[in-house]
Amino acid sequence: MTDAYPSPSPLERLTRLVPPPATRQPPVDWVRVEATLGISLPSDYKHLTATYDPGCFAGYLWIHDPRHTSVHVSLVGPAADLLRxxxxADEAQGICPPPVxxxxxxxxxxxxNGERLFWVTDPRxxxxxxxxxxxxxxxxxxxVFDGSLTAFLTSVLSGETAVPQFPGDLLEGDIGFEPSDLDQWSPPMPSPTPPVDLGAIRVWGRANGYAVPARGRVPAAVRQAYEQATGDN
Structure with missing residues (x-):
């Protein structure tokens, strides 16, 4: 018997949980992007970027986007190659070996907080x-999450999946989506130097009038302001 009411797709569920922005950035030239990367990309990701601009979910999660001007979160920027x-190199040295x-x-x-998300491109x-x-x-x-990137976002933001590396209080605040101000994002290419001390960001944020929690995630706006003020990016 066919279900007359099919289950909503992960993207439909995500837009109910986290309303997308009212204004939109220009669409992505996927032919150019895939040619640059040398690989085809998932259809759910293309629909995701057609629905959400470059930006941040729950003040914590950033999805790489080919339209982003920051090399830190650009899908086609040099930071992605450096990270890979x-x-x-870590795998070759037996450091933090990946599951694949x-x-x-x-x-x-x-x-x-510095966690990294990867597609497991198998089968390519x-x-x-x-x-x-x-x-x-x-x-x-x-x-490892056994599903698409959109399904991962939906599962995490709905509370169905708890990622051990993420803060336990991730869903206690606003889980909304905040588009990036692309004109204010132009940091230089990151180097393999140690990351910014989150404790230092918290101290700076409180000293400069920002509401910064004592633990868990540091709001994206505070981190951006810290990096712009100190040049630490």
């Missing part, structure tokens, strides 16, 4: 079958 090379061959990992997102010729892997910020733990 770092994972491969590092050659299969394609960076697709990150968090304000079937991007709609790719899953998602999360690497702990500068640590050995990995978490």
């Amino acid at each position: 090379e770092q994972v491969r 061959d590092a050659a299969l990992l394609l960076p697709c997102g990150g968090t304000d 010729e079937r991007p709609d079958a790719w899953t998602v892997a999360v690497n702990e910020a500068r640590g050995p733990r990995w978490f």
Whole structure:
């Protein structure tokens, strides 16, 4: 018997949880993007970027977008290649070994605490079958989600999936979406130097009138303001 009321798609569920922005950036030239990357991308990701501008979910989760002007979160920027090379080098040295061959990992997102999201590009010729892997910020733990990037976002933001590397209070605040101000995002290419100390950001934020929680995630706006004020990016 056919279900007269099919289950909503992950994107439909996500837009109910997190309303998308009213204004939109120009569409993506996927032919150019895929030619640059040398690989086809999942259809759910293309629909996701058609619905949400470059920006941040829950003040914490960033999805890489080819339209983003920041090399930190641009899908086609040099930071993605650098990150992939770092994972491969770590794997070769037995440091933080990934759950799959590092050659299969394609960076697709990150968090304000430094966790990294990757597509597991297996099989390479079937991007709609790719899953998602999360690497702990500068640590050995990995978490693999058996589903698409959009399904991952929906599951995490709905509370169905708890990623061990993410703060336990992730969903206690606003889980909304905040588009990036692309004109204010132009940091230089990141180097493999140690990341910014989140404790220093908290101290700076409180000293400059920002509401910064004592633990958990640091609001994206505070981190951006800190980086712009100190040049630490």
